[in-house]
Amino acid sequence: MMALGIDLGGTSIKTAVVDITGAPVGEGKEKTPAEDGVEACVEAMLAAAGEAINMAGLRREQLTGAGIGVPGVVLPAKGLVVEATNLTGWVNVPLRDIMSRRLGLRVELANDANAAALGEARFGAGRNVKNLVLFTLGTGIGGGIIINGDILVGANGMGGEIGHTLIEMSRPRPCGCERFGCVEAYAGALGIVKRAHEALAEDWRKHSALHEVAEREKLEAHHVFDLAWDGDFLAKEIIAKTAHALAAGITNILHTLDPELVLLAGGITKAGPRFLEQVRSMVGEMALRQVRDTRVEYALLGDKAGVTGAAAMVLAA
Numbered sequence: 654m655m656a657l658g659i660d661l662g663g664t665s666i667k668t669a670v671v672d673i674t675g676a677p678v679g680e681g682k683e684k685t686p687a688e689d690g691v692e693a694c695v696e697a698m699l700a701a702a703g704e705a706i707n708m709a710g711l712r713r714e715q716l717t718g719a720g721i722g723v724p725g726v727v728l729p730a731k732g733l734v735v736e737a738t739n740l741t742g743w744v745n746v747p748l749r750d751i752m753s754r755r756l757g758l759r760v761e762l763a764n765d766a767n768a769a770a771l772g773e774a775r776f777g778a779g780r781n782v783k784n785l786v787l788f789t790l791g792t793g794i795g796g797g798i799i800i801n802g803d804i805l806v807g808a809n810g811m812g813g814e815i816g817h818t819l820i821e822m823s824r825p826r827p828c829g830c831e832r833f834g835c836v837e838a839y840a841g842a843l844g845i846v847k848r849a850h851e852a853l854a855e856d857w858r859k860h861s862a863l864h865e866v867a868e869r870e871k872l873e874a875h876h877v878f879d880l881a882w883d884g885d886f887l888a889k890e891i892i893a894k895t896a897h898a899l900a901a902g903i904t905n906i907l908h909t910l911d912p913e914l915v916l917l918a919g920g921i922t923k924a925g926p927r928f929l930e931q932v933r934s935m936v937g938e939m940a941l942r943q944v945r946d947t948r949v950e951y952a953l954l955g956d957k958a959g960v961t962g963a964a965a966m967v968l969a970a
């Protein structure tokens with residue numbers, strides 16, 4: 654039994670054909686045409702799906718179906734993407750039917766972070782845990798809540814939208830969701846880059862090595878992390894603020910749900926153990942005694958959690 658997983662991210666589309674143990678037997682990747690609308694994204698998803706299926710040496714009809722993780726609010730029962738914060742033109746898209754027709758397969762949808770949480774719960778760090786919360790740290794900040802092994806979808810598909818919980822009330826930063834003060838505006842990759850540009854606009858900070866990078870190429874979150882570990886004063890300051898914002902989001906979740914495990918997945922987790930340590934120690938300072946020692950770890954499946962969880966949706970039934 655094999656299934657196709659598609660992880661539609663703000664930056665890239667990852668696909669994998671996975672077997673019943675969650676292991677990938679074929680993979681694909683395409684850039685997300687995030688600003689080009691739904692059709693362009695559909696075509697890119699199909700291209701990435703084709704790559705994974707070819708690599709697996711299978712024909713489509715040998716697959717049980719395809720699961721898709723979408724970076725936005727999804728109503729799985731209706732097969733509808735209500736909206737996707739960091740993708741242009743994604744409002745009320747009947748993606749399940751569109752993709753099912755194009756792929757000739759049964760298709761299930763989930764929010765991308767919900768899919769990643771399911772992936773970790775079934776095949777990763779959450780295998781022996783009943784209740785877990787997973788944060789995806791990428792272009793946006795997503796969240797997935799697993800209660801007794803199932804995704805908490807919520808009444809409006811908003812279950813687990815931790816990236817849009819509020820952590821700043823006075824002079825809050827604008828978020829991609831068009832509101833203000835969300836965790837994502839502070840700890841998402843876009844937020845990190847924005848913070849860096851703002852800081853570099855102040856003259857006295859121009860002697861940061863970030864300035865040279867910004868002159869040379871498009872500044873990205875990984876540059877800020879790399880320079881922080883090299884000791885650059887401004888990059889260190891930005892990463893500490895990022896960790897602090899994330900820790901506030903985690904603390905709110907600990908105080909709301911008291912899960913057994915909190916997992917961090919997605920691109921930013923490539924930042925390595927030092928970032929995780931910063932986040933843990935800040936949670937330790939902010940959280941109430943009872944939940945202070947809750948395990949906060951990187952997801953075991955790393956950036957494959959989303960794609961594996963997406964496939965898991967159709968492997969389950």
Ligand code: BGC
Pocket residue numbers: 662663723724725726738739764765766789791792793794795796814816829830837
């Ligand atoms: C979206 C979430 C999504 C997350 C990660 C956020 O901006 O609102 O729905 O899960 O990004 O892609």
